[in-house]
Each structure stands twice: as C-alpha cells, then as structure tokens.
Amino acid sequence: MRNSTLLKLQTAIFAFLCVGISMANAETGKPIQKKDFFPHSATTEKFNESWSYQFIFDNGTKAYMNIASLHIPASGRKIGCDLSFWNFKGKSYSVGRQYPKERLVTQKEKNRITIKEEYILENLPGKGHRVFFRTSKNGDFLLDLTFASAFQGIASLNNTEKLGKESYTQFLHIPYGRVSGIIAYNSDTLKVKGYAMMDHSYQTDQPTEIAKRIITFSTRQGNTPFSGKIGIDKNNKLFGYAIKFSAGNKTILKPASLMVNGKAYTGDQFPTGTLEIVWDDNSKTLIQANKPQQKFSLLNNFDGWLAKKAAKVMMGGEPFFYRGQNKDSEGRIIDWSISGL
Numbered sequence: 001m002r003n004s005t006l007l008k009l010q011t012a013i014f015a016f017l018c019v020g021i022s023m024a025n026a027e028t029g030k031p032i033q034k035k036d037f038f039p040h041s042a043t044t045e046k047f048n049e050s051w052s053y054q055f056i057f058d059n060g061t062k063a064y065m066n067i068a069s070l071h072i073p074a075s076g077r078k079i080g081c082d083l084s085f086w087n088f089k090g091k092s093y094s095v096g097r098q099y100p101k102e103r104l105v106t107q108k109e110k111n112r113i114t115i116k117e118e119y120i121l122e123n124l125p126g127k128g129h130r131v132f133f134r135t136s137k138n139g140d141f142l143l144d145l146t147f148a149s150a151f152q153g154i155a156s157l158n159n160t161e162k163l164g165k166e167s168y169t170q171f172l173h174i175p176y177g178r179v180s181g182i183i184a185y186n187s188d189t190l191k192v193k194g195y196a197m198m199d200h201s202y203q204t205d206q207p208t209e210i211a212k213r214i215i216t217f218s219t220r221q222g223n224t225p226f227s228g229k230i231g232i233d234k235n236n237k238l239f240g241y242a243i244k245f246s247a248g249n250k251t252i253l254k255p256a257s258l259m260v261n262g263k264a265y266t267g268d269q270f271p272t273g274t275l276e277i278v279w280d281d282n283s284k285t286l287i288q289a290n291k292p293q294q295k296f297s298l299l300n301n302f303d304g305w306l307a308k309k310a311a312k313v314m315m316g317g318e319p320f321f322y323r324g325q326n327k328d329s330e331g332r333i334i335d336w337s338i339s340g341l
Contacts, residue, residue, distance in 0.1 A: 026251045026281070027156065027157060027251060027252040027254075028154075028250070028251055028252070029155055029156055029157060029243075029250065029251070029252045030154060030157055031155075032125075032152075032153055032154060032155050032171050032173060034111075034124060036171050036173075037111075037113075037124055037125060037171075037173065037200070038106050038113065039069060039104065040169075042069070042077065043204060044204045044205070045071055046071045046205045046206055047202065047203070047204055047205075048068065048069065048070045048071070048202065048203050048204075048205065049068065049069045049070075049200075049201070049202035049203075050066055050067065050068040050069075050070075050200070050201060050202070050207075051067045051121060052064075052066045052198070052199050052200070052201075052216075053065045053066075053131055053196055053197070053198050054196060054198075054216065054218060054335065054337065055179060055192075055195075055196045056194050056218070056220060057192040057193065057194035058192070058193050058194050059190070059192060059194075061086065061087050061088050061183070061192065062085070062087060062323070062335070063084065063085055063086070063183060064083070064084045064086075064321075064323075064337070065082070065083045065084075065131065065133055065143060066080070066081070066082050067079070067080070067081050067104075067115070067119060067121070068080045068081075069104065070206070076101075077101040078098050078099065078100065079099045079100070079101055079103055079104045079115060080096065080098050081096065081097045081098075081099070081115065081119050081133070082094065082095065082096040082097070083143060084296060085183065085185060086293065086294050086323065087293075088183070088185055088188070088190070089188060092294065092296075093138075093139060093141070093185050094296065095135055095138055095139070095141050097135055097137060099115060099116070103116055110122075111123050111124045118133070118134050118135060119132065119133050119134075119135075125147075125150070125153070125174050125198055126147065126150045126177075127147055127148070127149055127177075128146065128147060129146070129150065129177075129198075130144075130145070130146045130147075131143065131144075131146075139185055139186050140184070140185065140186050141184070141185060142182065142183065142185075142189070143181075143182075143183050143184075144181045144183075145179045145180065145181035145182075145183075145192075146179065146180065147174065147178065147179050147196070148177075148178045148179065148180055149177055150174045150176070150177030150178075151174065151175050151176045151177065151226065151250075153171065153172040153174055153175050153198075153243060154243060154250050154252065155170070155171050155172070156170070157252075159171065159241070161239045163203075163210050163211075163233045163234075163235075163237060163239060164210075164233065164234065166203060166209075166210050167203065167204050168201065168202075168203040168204075168210060168239060169201060169202050169203070170199065170200075170201040170229060170240055170241065171199065171200045171201070172198075172199050172227065172228070172229065172243055173198045173199065173200055174196065174197055174198040175197055175218070175226040175227040175245075176195060176196075176197060176218065176219075176226045176227060177195065177197070177198075178193070178194070178195055178196075179192075179194055179195065180192065180193045180194075195218075195220050196218075197216075197226075197227045199216065199229045201229070208319060208340075208341055210231075210233055210234070211231040211232065211233050211234075211239075211267075211340070212232050212234060212266075212267035212268060212340055212341075213231060213232050213270075213338060213340040214229065214230075214231040214240075214338070214339045215228075215229070215230050215231065215277070215287070215336065215337070215338050216228070216229045216336065216337045216339075217229075217285065217287065217334050217335065217336040218335050218336075219332045219334055219335070220333050220335070226242075226243050226244070226245050227242065227243060228241060228243065229241075229242075230242070230255045232258065232265075232266070232267035236266055236267070238256075238257070238258065240255065241253060241254055241255075242255075242279065242285075244281075244283075253279040253280060253281060253283070254279065254280045255277055255279060255280075256279055256280045256282075257278045258275065259275075259276040259278065260272065260273050260275055260276070260289075261273040261274065270289065270320070270322055270338060270340065271287075271290070271338070272289070272290055273289065274286055274287065274288050274289065274290070275288075275338075284328075284329065285328060285334065286326070286328040286329055286334070287324075287326065287328075287334060287336045288324065288326040289322065289324070289336075289338060291324055291326065292322040292323060292324040293323055293324045293325060294321070294322070294323045294324070295320060295321075295323075296320065296321045296323065297318055297319070297320050297321075318341060319339060319340070319341055320339065320340065320341070321337055321338070321339045322338045322339075323336065323337045323338075324336055
C-alpha cells in the first residue's frame with residue numbers, strides 16, 4: 001500500500017514538473033497595439049525601421065515589398081521603398097526608390113501611412129488592411145492588395161532584445177492572411193489572390209551591422225507554426241520569434257538552435273544544405289536553403305556603378321536575399337527568405 005501511494009505521489013510530482021516545463025516554454029505573448037504600427041522615434045543616428053510584406057499568390061507569382069526609414073552616410077535620414085516580383089509571367093522585376101524623410105506622412109486618425117500617395121499602408125494590420133505601391137522607374141510597377149482575412153499577430157513579451165550594444169524590436173503584425181487585388185508591370189496586369197505575412201521591426205543600427213543572417217518564413221496551411229522572423233547576430237546570439245497556432249490558441253516560439261546538415265550554423269555564410277530551426281518547444285522547421293528559387297541582390301535597385309559602390313560600402317558588403325519554397329518533415333509548404341551579406 002505504501003509503495004502504491006509513493007508511486008502515485010511520484011507520478012503526480014513528475015506530471016506537475018512536466019506541466020511546469022511545458023508552461024515555461026509556452027509564451028502567450030502580448031497584444032500588438034495601434035501605436036506599434038506607426039513610425040517610432042529615432043533613438044540613434046543609425047536608427048532603422050522597416051515594414052515588410054511577403055505575398056504568395058495562387059498563380060505561382062510572389063511579391064516582396066518593403067518601406068524603410070534609414071540613415072544614409074553623408075545624406076542623413078531617408079525613406080527607402082522597394083518592390084520585387086518573382087515569376088511574373090515567368091520573369092522577375094524589381095525597383096527601389098529613395099525619398100526625403102519628410103515624405104513619410106503618418107495619419108493616425110485615418111490609420112494610414114503614406115509616401116506621396118504613391119505608397120500607402122491603409123487601415124490597421126488585419127482584415128481590410130490595404131497595401132498600395134505605384135512607381136515608374138525601370139518600368140511601371142503597381143501593387144494594390146487588400147487583406148480579405150487575417151490572423152491577428154502578437155508580440156513576444158520581450159520583443160525588444162539587446163544584441164550587444166544595440167537593441168532590436170519586432171512585431172509580427174499579420175502572421176497569415178488572405179489577400180486579393182492586382183499587380184502590374186508595364187502593360188501587363190494580373191488579378192491575384194493568395195496569402196501574405198507582414199512584419200515590422202526597428203533597431204538602433206543598420207540590420208547588416210546587427211545581424212549576420214535574417215530568416216523569414218511563412219506557411220500556407222493552418223497548422224503550426226504559421227510564420228516567423230528570426231536572426232543570428234554578430235555574437236551568434238539568436239533573436240526574433242515565430243507564432244504558433246494550435247486549437248485556436250496563439251503562442252510564441254523562440255529559436256533554440258540552428259543546424260545545417262547536423263552541425264551548428266553560425267550564419268557566417270549562406271547555408272549550403274537543409275537549415276533546421278529548433279524551437280524552444282523542441283519542434284522544428286526545415287528550410288532547404290541549398291535550393292533557392294531566387295538569389296536577389298539589393299544592389300539591383302541602385303542606379304549606376306557609383307551608387308551601387310556607395311551602397312555596398314554603407315552596408316558593409318552586398319546584401320543578398322535567397323528565397324525559396326519547400327515541404328518540411330511534416331508536409332507543410334514553407335515559403336522562406338534568408339538575407340545577409
């Protein structure tokens with residue numbers, strides 16, 4: 001009888017400890033507020049802030065759009081905008097523009113951010129959020145998409161992280177949402193539907209000065225994890241988070257380790273095999289980084305040899321984006337992007 005009671009007590013203690021461990025790893029995060037969507041005050045000279053979108057359309061086309069507030073040496077603070085189309089009728093196109101910081105206008109009463117009415121983020125992130133991009137440079141570009149539905153994002157409890165002497169803050173505003181609208185290049189216009197994710201981050205220095213690699217991924221199914229954005233800094237510290245959906249609940253996943261072909265990945269080079277992200281709940285996300293669909297250089301958006309050389313010096317090298325798609329070990333379709341010098 002005594003042994004039976006002892007066994008039950010040990011079992012109960014073990015179960016309690018397991019629950020405690022599980023609860024410790026399951027961070028519920030915190031709501032993202034309206035003020036988090038709008039531009040933040042620059043706290044340093046090299047302060048950098050960006051709003052980024054990854055659109056995956058049902059017809060096989062992809063679009064990537066960014067708006068950023070950044071410091072340009074000898075020029076001061078500027079607003080940068082860029083748009084890339086992949087597999088637009090079998091071809092890829094990209095464009096980048098730069099404007100004085102005064103062109104970025106915040107209209108909080110209208111829940112709107114605009115640049116010359118040529119680039120518009122309208123309505124708070126969620127259902128009804130509209131993304132508009134129009135410019136004429138190296139061709140006529142147009143993107144006008146609205147979220148028909150969206151899962152509401154959450155932020156990590158410590159979404160401002162210290163990375164050496166710098167700090168990094170991240171919001172996954174829309175981990176997954178269905179979008180529809182039009183995209184166009186010159187006289188070709190496509191009506192599109194698909195899914196998208198949106199993230200927003202700011203840091204006290206240029207991203208390339210803080211991180212060796214940034215990894216963004218999203219899934220088109222309603223299983224876990226939906227999407228995430230993580231990085232590895234110059235001291236090999238992992239940062240960022242993903243959002244996991246399960247049984248209607250949202251939890252935060254933090255990267256525990258990165259592996260490539262069974263070895264620890266330091267981020268010094270682009271991964272040459274399957275990149276394995278191990279999360280703090282011991283789940284994994286697999287990215288076949290050695291099979292990118294696209295290798296895109298950000299310098300493509302700069303005009304002329306001199307401008308490209310100046311940008312390369314400013315960023316400390318040539319910033320590339322490796323982008324692709326694959327199925328992971330659980331059969332999820334992962335759309336991913338890996339950036340770095």
